[in-house]
Amino acid sequence: MAAIAATMLAYRIVEWERPPRLVEVPVPEPGPGQLLVRVAGNGLCHSDLAMSQLPGSLAEPLGWSVPFTLGHEIAGWVAATGDGISDVAEGQAVALVSPASCGSCEYCIRGQDSACPHGLVGRGYGRDGGLAGYVLVDGTRGVIPLLHLDPVVAGPLTDAGATSYHGVRRVLPRLGPGSVAVVIGAGGLGAFAIQFLRALSPATVIAVDTNEARLAYAREVGAHHAVSGVTRSTANELRDLTAGRGAEAVLDFVGIDHSISVGIRTVRPFGAFALIGSNGGTFARPWYGGLPRDADVFHFQGSSIADARDVVALAERGEIRCDVDRFTLSEVTDAYGQLDQGALRGRAVVTPDR
Numbered sequence: 001m002a003a004i005a006a007t008m009l010a011y012r013i014v015e016w017e018r019p020p021r022l023v024e025v026p027v028p029e030p031g032p033g034q035l036l037v038r039v040a041g042n043g044l045c046h047s048d049l050a051m052s053q054l055p056g057s058l059a060e061p062l063g064w065s066v067p068f069t070l071g072h073e074i075a076g077w078v079a080a081t082g083d084g085i086s087d088v089a090e091g092q093a094v095a096l097v098s099p100a101s102c103g104s105c106e107y108c109i110r111g112q113d114s115a116c117p118h119g120l121v122g123r124g125y126g127r128d129g130g131l132a133g134y135v136l137v138d139g140t141r142g143v144i145p146l147l148h149l150d151p152v153v154a155g156p157l158t159d160a161g162a163t164s165y166h167g168v169r170r171v172l173p174r175l176g177p178g179s180v181a182v183v184i185g186a187g188g189l190g191a192f193a194i195q196f197l198r199a200l201s202p203a204t205v206i207a208v209d210t211n212e213a214r215l216a217y218a219r220e221v222g223a224h225h226a227v228s229g230v231t232r233s234t235a236n237e238l239r240d241l242t243a244g245r246g247a248e249a250v251l252d253f254v255g256i257d258h259s260i261s262v263g264i265r266t267v268r269p270f271g272a273f274a275l276i277g278s279n280g281g282t283f284a285r286p287w288y289g290g291l292p293r294d295a296d297v298f299h300f301q302g303s304s305i306a307d308a309r310d311v312v313a314l315a316e317r318g319e320i321r322c323d324v325d326r327f328t329l330s331e332v333t334d335a336y337g338q339l340d341q342g343a344l345r346g347r348a349v350v351t352p353d354r
């Protein structure tokens with residue numbers, strides 16, 4: 001391994017309600033039970049943009065304190081290990097599971113670590129993340145060795161990929177031959193969901209988005225049909241595509257009033273509606289007559305370690321792909337701007353300046 005520098009550039013929230021900025025900070029040293037990972041690439045996420053606008057009165061009760069380095073979709077190479085770390089070796093390529101979890105609560109023990117009550121603080125949200133040259137990792141529970149995958153592009157699999165997979169996995173029992181799955185929002189997460197649905201089910205997959213470039217990409221990664229717009233008439237168009245039956249599963253990666261309304265109206269009885277997008281949408285109709293009969297309606301944020309491992313395994317086998325738009329750390333502000341404007345083809349991945 002190359003020698004580890006004493007300092008590095010990091011993109012940090014220094015003050016609440018102020019834009020993050022690039023600053024020089026010391027490279028951390030791993031203590032007992034810790035390892036230091038040299039970052040190859042860090043995927044960007046819309047939640048980063050929301051975090052940078054949070055007032056301290058909302059962030060600090062979560063256990064977050066400034067300053068900290070942003071970035072939670074991380075992959076790289078093990079650069080150094082502390083005492084007690086024996087199951088990974090220096091130089092090994094790894095991806096880091098994105099959500100934090102304690103490993104010992106009732107949810108973690110059952111493999112439901114996405115619901116861990118201790119998971120509100122983690123790398124990139126309250127603690128130093130991967131928009132830097134190096135990142136410190138506590139233990140190896142959330143470390144996934146990479147066999148063939150390029151760690152520069154593997155980071156988004158741990159959050160965007162794993163979150164999408166978590167939702168798809170929940171609805172798979174409904175997706176037998178002749179079934180239909182609708183993905184509302186064909187951006188970064190939705191494009192992963194389309195791939196999982198094609199790889200793991202026989203369902204006909206319909207992508208819905210307002211962005212024609214995203215719909216074209218959705219077709220490229222496997223969507224059978226693409227529907228433009230999320231309006232009152234969209235539900236009728238989806239009904240027509242399903243011969244009036246509706247869909248066995250709808251995954252909403254947008255989460256606004258229109259997308260929720262369209263999704264609920266599209267689900268057939270005994271189907272499932274998954275709300276993953278968190279853009280402040282509501283469901284104003286009365287539950288009686290407004291929800292599909294005997295259908296499941298569920299919401300979640302994040303994913304589990306098992307989800308992330310499954311996604312990496314699918315990518316290692318070439319069953320899904322992770323297309324990225326690359327930026328250097330010095331270009332991170334521009335990268336976030338393009339993410340916010342919906343101008344990216346794949347996931348934005350930031351690599352440290354060398």
